[in-house]
Amino acid sequence: MITEKYQVKGMTCSHCVDAVSTEVRAIPGVSEVTVDLASGQVTVSSAEPLDVQVLRNAVDEAGYEVVTS
Template sequence: MITEKYEVKGMTCSHCVNAVSTEVSAIPGVTEVAVDLASGQITVNSTGPLDVQALRNAVDEAGYELVTP
């Protein structure tokens, strides 16, 4: 299992957390998503390396911006 942390810009409430969690969880291989609203970070556990473009697209679909990588 691989654990990666990413910064997401624009999250301000629990709805934001739910939207990001739902979209990122739908990426193939993702097993768990934890969102820290205070820091704007998400921690993603996956079965293998994540496709960063897929992650960027999922965060964008939720209405937010992936800052890293």
């Protein structure tokens, strides 16, 4: 199991958390998604390493943006 953390910009409410969680959870191989609204941090667990662009596309589909550090 691989767990990675990402910073997501633009989330302000529980609807945002639900939207991001739903889109990221739909990525093949993702087993768990945890979103911390206060920090904007999204923690993703998956069987294999995720393609970051696939994750970015999922978050974008939800209406938000992965912030690059």
